[in-house]
Amino acid sequence: MKPMGPLPPAFAHQQGALTIAGADAAALVAEHGSPLFVYDLSAVAAQVARFRAAMPAAIGLHYAIKANPFAPLLAAMAPLVDGLDVASGGELERALAVKPAAAVSFAGPGKRDDELAAAIAAGATLNIESAGEARRALALGERLGIAPRAAVRVNPDLELRGSGMKMGGRASPFGIDAEEAAAVVRALIAGGATWRGFHIFAGSQALDAGALIETQAATLALAARLADAVGAAPPLVNLGGGFGVPYFAGDVALDVERVGAALAESLARRADVLAESGFALELGRWLVAEAGVYLTRVVDRKVSRGETFLVVDGGLHHQLAASGNFGTVVRRNYPLAVAGRMGAAGEEEVSVVGCLCTPLDRLGDRVLLPRAAEGDVIAVFLAGAYGLTASPSAFLGHPAPAEVVVG
Numbered sequence: 001m002k003p004m005g006p007l008p009p010a011f012a013h014q015q016g017a018l019t020i021a022g023a024d025a026a027a028l029v030a031e032h033g034s035p036l037f038v039y040d041l042s043a044v045a046a047q048v049a050r051f052r053a054a055m056p057a058a059i060g061l062h063y064a065i066k067a068n069p070f071a072p073l074l075a076a077m078a079p080l081v082d083g084l085d086v087a088s089g090g091e092l093e094r095a096l097a098v099k100p101a102a103a104v105s106f107a108g109p110g111k112r113d114d115e116l117a118a119a120i121a122a123g124a125t126l127n128i129e130s131a132g133e134a135r136r137a138l139a140l141g142e143r144l145g146i147a148p149r150a151a152v153r154v155n156p157d158l159e160l161r162g163s164g165m166k167m168g169g170r171a172s173p174f175g176i177d178a179e180e181a182a183a184v185v186r187a188l189i190a191g192g193a194t195w196r197g198f199h200i201f202a203g204s205q206a207l208d209a210g211a212l213i214e215t216q217a218a219t220l221a222l223a224a225r226l227a228d229a230v231g232a233a234p235p236l237v238n239l240g241g242g243f244g245v246p247y248f249a250g251d252v253a254l255d256v257e258r259v260g261a262a263l264a265e266s267l268a269r270r271a272d273v274l275a276e277s278g279f280a281l282e283l284g285r286w287l288v289a290e291a292g293v294y295l296t297r298v299v300d301r302k303v304s305r306g307e308t309f310l311v312v313d314g315g316l317h318h319q320l321a322a323s324g325n326f327g328t329v330v331r332r333n334y335p336l337a338v339a340g341r342m343g344a345a346g347e348e349e350v351s352v353v354g355c356l357c358t359p360l361d362r363l364g365d366r367v368l369l370p371r372a373a374e375g376d377v378i379a380v381f382l383a384g385a386y387g388l389t390a391s392p393s394a395f396l397g398h399p400a401p402a403e404v405v406v407g
């Protein structure tokens with residue numbers, strides 16, 4: 001038997017039939033079909049409210065829409081946050097449909113000219129990733145007769161300790177090395193761009209409050225050093241994000257209130273050059289991961305050489321991360337449940353496998369669950385972030401799952 005991750009708090013004490021924001025999971029599947037992604041908007045709003053209560057008022061909240069760009073969720077999120085961060089021309093369009101351009105920023109390597117031009121024309125902020133991209137943005141701005149709004153994304157000389165995905169402190173395709181960032185800012189200003197500040201993103205999926213506190217303090221210090229080197233105050237310092245969620249057995253939820261209290265202290269002590277700057281954090285998964293559940297029906301139950309398999313109609317083509325193939329080194333189990341038997345004692349060890357013919361398609365590996373039969377619905381939790389859009393949905397040509405919002 002292998003352990004599963006902890007159920008998110010909203011589901012941890014449920015008994016009997018699974019409900020999501022009060023909606024019965026089996027009824028949702030009956031209405032919308034299986035497999036199905038369900039996102040609880042009230043849970044998203046509650047996370048935003050928790051962030052606001054925990055963080056100093058000076059910290060703006062940006063939503064990184066790559067975590068979940070489902071249009072109804074995005075529409076609900078937009079009025080709750082101060083900015084949307086996008087990573088492609090497609091995401092830019094989705095963000096501009098729900099938020100003014102001045103509140104939209106576009107980060108990511110390899111922006112094509114048409115994407116840069118679309119952002120410049122709309123008035124969104126480009127988080128510039130290289131000296132070459134700065135030159136192309138300036139040239140496109142000149143051609144369009146519009147001053148690009150541009151921040152410089154910095155590849156920091158620090159990393160987020162303990163993060164699942166480190167994005168700083170090393171050679172990187174992301175951002176401009178801290179040593180060269182001031183020169184690029186000066187070139188942007190001299191070229192006529194409207195300089196919007198710094199974007200410094202050091203890592204993702206951190207559960208250790210101490211590591212985040214350390215990184216945020218170091219990021220503030222780096223922003224101050226860079227501002228001194230530029231000789232101008234940045235209008236905005238985007239301090240990155242990295243707030244993680246517990247996916248696996250042994251993971252402990254991040255103490256966001258502790259991070260907020262420490263950030264208030266670091267901000268109070270900030271260098272004079274940042275006195276007038278605005279600040280923001282840019283979060284994806286922490287805001288939406290726990291709000292999503294992937295529901296998939298058991299199609300077949302079989303025993304092979306002593307191992308019981310529940311074969312479901314979903315799989316890694318919809319929920320790659322739960323199969324352990326999206327950024328994890330060792331495969332571990334996400335939390336799963338039999339949707340009709342929440343809170344029931346585990347009765348048998350089963351492997352929950354998807355319908356793709358690859359051994360990678362395993363949503364639960366030798367997990368202990370109440371007995372499930374063909375037709376029962378399995379719930380895969382933590383499906384609100386990096387689910388459908390982070391999965392190879394065209395693989396093997398199965399139909400796309402439905403997505404719905406509740407709450």
Ligand SMILES: Cc1ncc(COP(=O)(O)O)c(C=O)c1O
Pocket residue numbers: 064067085107201204205241242243282283284285286385
């Ligand atoms: C620049 C940037 N912003 C935000 C995020 C969102 O990270 P998370 O969903 O872990 O909060 C990422 C993730 O890779 C990122 O690269």
